[in-house]
Amino acid sequence: MRAGAAAAVCRYLGIRLGQALIALFGVTTAVFFALRLSGDPAQLLAPQGASQADIAALRHQLGLDAPVWRQYLDYLGNLLHGDLGYSYVQHEPALTLITQRIPYTVNLALAALVLSAVLGVGAGMVMALNRGRWPERVLTPLVLVGQAMPAFWTGILLILVFSVTFNLLPSTGFNGFDSLILPAVTLASLSAATIARMTRGAVLEQLDRDYIRTARSKGAGTARLVTRHLARNISIPILTVLALEVANLLGGSVVTELIFAWPGIGQLTVQSVDGRDFPLIQAIVLLAAVVYIAVNFVTDIAYAVLDPRVTTTGKAAGP
Amino acid sequence: MNDMLLDVRDLRVSFGPGKDAVTGLTLRARRGETVALVGESGCGKTLSALALAGLQPREAAVSGSAELGGVQLLGRTERQLRRIRGNLVSMVFQDASTALNPLMTVGAQIEEVMAIHGTHDRRARRKRSVELLAAVGVPDAANRARSHPHQLSGGMRQRVMIAIALAGSPDLVIADEPTTALDVTVQAQVLALLRESTRDAAVLFITHDMGVVAEIADQVVVMYAGTVVESGPIAEVLERPHHPYTAALLASVPDPDVPQAGELPTIPGRVPPLGERDAGCPFRDRCPKSQDRCRERPPLGPVAGGESAVACWYPEHGEGSSRTVEEATR
Numbered sequence: 001m002r003a004g005a006a007a008a009v010c011r012y013l014g015i016r017l018g019q020a021l022i023a024l025f026g027v028t029t030a031v032f033f034a035l036r037l038s039g040d041p042a043q044l045l046a047p048q049g050a051s052q053a054d055i056a057a058l059r060h061q062l063g064l065d066a067p068v069w070r071q072y073l074d075y076l077g078n079l080l081h082g083d084l085g086y087s088y089v090q091h092e093p094a095l096t097l098i099t100q101r102i103p104y105t106v107n108l109a110l111a112a113l114v115l116s117a118v119l120g121v122g123a124g125m126v127m128a129l130n131r132g133r134w135p136e137r138v139l140t141p142l143v144l145v146g147q148a149m150p151a152f153w154t155g156i157l158l159i160l161v162f163s164v165t166f167n168l169l170p171s172t173g174f175n176g177f178d179s180l181i182l183p184a185v186t187l188a189s190l191s192a193a194t195i196a197r198m199t200r201g202a203v204l205e206q207l208d209r210d211y212i213r214t215a216r217s218k219g220a221g222t223a224r225l226v227t228r229h230l231a232r233n234i235s236i237p238i239l240t241v242l243a244l245e246v247a248n249l250l251g252g253s254v255v256t257e258l259i260f261a262w263p264g265i266g267q268l269t270v271q272s273v274d275g276r277d278f279p280l281i282q283a284i285v286l287l288a289a290v291v292y293i294a295v296n297f298v299t300d301i302a303y304a305v306l307d308p309r310v311t312t313t314g315k316a317a318g319p
Numbered sequence: 320m321n322d323m324l325l326d327v328r329d330l331r332v333s334f335g336p337g338k339d340a341v342t343g344l345t346l347r348a349r350r351g352e353t354v355a356l357v358g359e360s361g362c363g364k365t366l367s368a369l370a371l372a373g374l375q376p377r378e379a380a381v382s383g384s385a386e387l388g389g390v391q392l393l394g395r396t397e398r399q400l401r402r403i404r405g406n407l408v409s410m411v412f413q414d415a416s417t418a419l420n421p422l423m424t425v426g427a428q429i430e431e432v433m434a435i436h437g438t439h440d441r442r443a444r445r446k447r448s449v450e451l452l453a454a455v456g457v458p459d460a461a462n463r464a465r466s467h468p469h470q471l472s473g474g475m476r477q478r479v480m481i482a483i484a485l486a487g488s489p490d491l492v493i494a495d496e497p498t499t500a501l502d503v504t505v506q507a508q509v510l511a512l513l514r515e516s517t518r519d520a521a522v523l524f525i526t527h528d529m530g531v532v533a534e535i536a537d538q539v540v541v542m543y544a545g546t547v548v549e550s551g552p553i554a555e556v557l558e559r560p561h562h563p564y565t566a567a568l569l570a571s572v573p574d575p576d577v578p579q580a581g582e583l584p585t586i587p588g589r590v591p592p593l594g595e596r597d598a599g600c601p602f603r604d605r606c607p608k609s610q611d612r613c614r615e616r617p618p619l620g621p622v623a624g625g626e627s628a629v630a631c632w633y634p635e636h637g638e639g640s641s642r643t644v645e646e647a648t649r
Binding site: 218233 | 372400401405409412417421422428432436467
C-alpha cells in the first residue's frame with residue numbers, strides 16, 4: 001500500500017516533468033522563430049551611416065547570416081549545455097544580465113504579493129460576511145476603482161502625491177525599503193482588487209453550502225465559521241488566483257518597473273526588445289516560462305495538501 | 320399537559336405581506352416521542368424546522384411560541400441561539416454528503432459540538448467522539464474518526480450526522496428527511512438507529528414519505544401549504560385519515576399485498592405557491608370533495624370519537640380506508 005502510493009507519486013512527478021519539458025520546448029521554439037520574423041538586429045546595432053558591407057559583416061559576426069534552421073539547432077545545442085547566449089547589445093552572457101536583475105524583481109513581487117493577498121483576502125471576506133451592509137457598500141467601489149485603474153496611471157498618481165507634492169517617498173530607483181513602497185502599492189492595487197472580488201465570490205458561494213448550515217446548527221459563531229470552516233474551503237480558489245498573480249509578478253512587471261525605474265526583469269525586457277537583442281529576449285521568455293511551470297507545479301501540490309479529495313492519480317478516492 | 324417536552328404553538332413564518340410560508344403550526348411532543356411532520360415539498364415543513372433552531376433565512380419573520388422544557392426557542396438573539404443550537408436543539412440534515420464539511424475529519428466535526436459547548440479537554444472530546452461513532456454503528460470507530468466524509472459510504476455519513484446531532488445530548492432532535500438520500504436497506508437501519516438513540520429526546524421528523532412515517536412516528540402532523548390540515552396519533556391518522564389530503568397521501572403509497580392495477584394514484588395539481596394562497600381551504604383546488612363552503616378556511620378542530628384534529632369541512636371518517644397501521648408499514 002505504502003509502496004504503491006510512493007510509486008504513484010513518482011509516476012505523477014515523472015509525467016509532470018515530461019509535460020514541463022514539452023511546454024518549455026514549445027515556448028523556446030515559438031519565440032525563436034517569431035523573433036526572426038520581427039526584423040534584423042544588425043540594422044539596429046550598426047552605427048548611423050554604416051555601409052551595407054559593415055552591416056553584413058556585423059550580421060555574420062552575430063551568426064545571423066546562417067540559415068534559420070542552422071541557427072535554431074545551434075541555439076538548442078547551446079541551451080542543452082546551459083548556455084543562453086550573449087547579449088548583442090551589452091556583450092555579456094544573457095544569464096548574468098538576468099541574474100543581476102532577479103533579486104529586484106523578486107523583492108518587488110513578494111512585497112506586492114503579500115500586500116495584495118492581505119488586503120484582497122481581507123477585503124473580500126469583509127464584503128462577503130457583511131453582504132448588503134455598510135462595509136460592503138464602502139469596499140465595493142474601492143475594489144472597482146482598484147481594478148479599473150491601469151498601473152501606469154496608479155503609479156503616476158502615487159508619484160504625484162507622495163513624491164512630488166508631499167515629498168515623502170522616492171519615485172525612482174532602488175535605495176532601500178522606502179523606494180519599494182510606491183511600486184509595490186502600484187502593483188498590489190490591481191492584484192488586490194482581483195483577489196478581493198475572487199474571495200468575496202468564493203466566500204459567498206461557500207456560505208450557501210449545507211455544511212455551513214450544519215456548523216451553525218451546532219452553535220458555531222461567525223469567528224468559528226470563518227476560521228474552522230470557511231478558511232480552508234476558500235483557500236483552494238484563492239490559491240489559484242494567487243498562483244497566477246505570483247507567476248505574473250515574478251515574470252517582471254514591465255509597466256510598473258518602467259515608471260519607477262526599477263532595475264528588475266521588466267525593465268530588462270523592454271531594453272532587450274528595443275534593441276532586438278535576440279539572445280536576451282529568448283532567455284527572459286525561457287525564465288518566465290520556467291517560473292509559470294514551477295508555480296503551477298507547487299500549486300498542484302498545495303491542492304493535494306489542502307484537499308484530501310485530490311489525489312495524485314487524478315481520480316477521486318472511492319468510498 | 321405539562322409533561323410535554325416540546326410545545327410549539329401557532330408558529331408562523333412570513334416573508335412579508337401576502338407571503339406567509341407557515342401559518343400556524345402547533346405540535347407537542349413528550350420525551351422519547353417522535354412527531355412526524357409530513358407534507359409535499361413547498362408546504363413549509365423544512366422552514367418550520369429551521370425556524371425552531373433560529374436558522375430560517377435572514378429575511379423571514381418568525382412569530383408564535385416554541386417551548387422546549389420551558390425554554391422559549393423563538394425570538395432569541397443570535398448569541399443566545401448559539402448556546403441553544405447543538406446543545407438543546409440539534410439537527411440531522413437530508414444529504415450528509417453536502418451537510419458535512421468535506422475538508423474536516425468526521426471525528427473533528429463531532430468534536431466541534433463539544434468544543435463549542437464547553438468541553439475544553441481535547442482528549443475527552445476525542446474519546447467521546449469515538450464512543451459516539453461506535454454507538455451509531457460505525458465499525459472501527461477510532462480509525463474512522465480520522466476519515467474525511469468522502470471516504471465513507473452514504474449510510475456511514477448519515478450515521479456521522481446523527482452522531483453530531485447526539486454529541487450535545489440535546490432535548491430536541493430535528494431530522495429533516497434524514498433518509499431520503501439513502502438506499503432502502505440503509506434507510507431502515509438509519510431509522511432504527513435514530514429511534515434507538517433518541518430515547519431521551521423529542522424528535523421532530525420531517526418527511527414526505529408515509530412509509531417512513533409508519534415506521535418511526537408516534538404522532539403525525541400533516542402540513543399543507545403552510546398550515547396544519549391534520550394531526551393525531553400515528554395509529555389513528557394512518558388507519559382513519561380524516562383529511563382528504565392525508566387520505567390521498569396514504570393512497571399514493573404502494574401496498575405490496577395488493578397488486579396494483581394500472582398506475583399508482585397521484586394527487587393532481589400542485590401546492591399553491593407563496594403569494595397565490597387565499598383565505599379559503601388551500602387544498603380545495605385539488606380536493607375531490609370540495610364545495611362552495613371551502614372558500615372559507617376550515618379551522619383545525621377535534622374529530623368526533625378520536626384524538627386527532629382535522630381542518631376540513633367535510634372530513635372523512637375512515638370509511639374509505641380499511642388498511643391498518645401494520646399493512647401500511649409493510
